[in-house]
Amino acid sequence: MTEQAARRPATQVTAVLRSAGLRVTPQRQLVVEVLQGAGARHLTAEDVYREVSERYPGFNRSTVYRVLDLLTSSGVVSQHRLGGSVAHFELTGAGVHHHLICVDCQHVFDLDGAELRELGRRVQRRTGFAVGQVAVTIEGRCAACRSGASG
Amino acid sequence: MTEQAARRPATQVTAVLRSAGLRVTPQRQLVVEVLQGAGARHLTAEDVYREVSERYPGFNRSTVYRVLDLLTSSGVVSQHRLGGSVAHFELTGAGVHHHLICVDCQHVFDLDGAELRELGRRVQRRTGFAVGQVAVTIEGRCAACRSGASG
């Protein structure tokens, strides 16, 4: 690791890992930092790899997958399949994960989860299904594409 | 093709293809028949390939993918990514496609789409997003696993 990592408050990242019961390694810190930096955006493993490689050239692709997998099963990170074949990742806790995907521009919009939490509760009551993660993916055309295109 | 295909009313399958503006080939008929036979179950391309191969040994895997892809873009078939990396297919029109996936037994349950259609309408009103397909995937633990296991 270089001193680069020190540019962000490492203590916070460290705390995230420790509280999940995970060992703290430079690689894991970097992955968490990159995900933090992405905010509400959804990164693919390749996205993470690219960003992380800029700061740490030796970083290996399989390590990205292993770290993302570990973080996912620890609940630190949420994984989504947004319709396509590639997985997307984002830090858990950035709200509930609902997505609007525009079939034209492929852009992913986030949808506020408030009214959807209510949905989860209703489902649980009716089906006895202990609702964990609710992932809503809505395909359609965004306002911009609708006004710009023929539709 | 063998006479096997005649065991099911081919005319209905033919109509499905024709009304979608597609050429009628034995392979396409078989794929549609297999999906019809699956009812509400969600088949992977491999599932379709296996079933179809039993009736038509020459059937090629890539043809399965091509036919499923074609049927999907024609709206005859719906494709889902149920959390994992493999795509699942089912005939469109068997209701709206919402799924409850049990994290324990991996079983997929169908969820009635009535209250979710309402959701789509609300989203459209608020965001200007022309809602097309709403795909809800809810992870959790089914009633059976909850009573049987430690939870």
Added chain:
DNA sequence: TTCGTTGCAAATGCTTTGCATCCAC
């Protein structure tokens, strides 16, 4: 010191593609 973690490279699994042949229309 010890066991988990990483790098490397090869393998895996699902899916796609190029091309020649074939067949629905």
Added chain:
DNA sequence: GTGGATGCAAAGCATTTGCAACGAA
């Protein structure tokens, strides 16, 4: 007859895995 559909085999891409070296606790 003609353009689209299929079979075959090989490639493509995201992801996983085995193993040896390495490093956090």
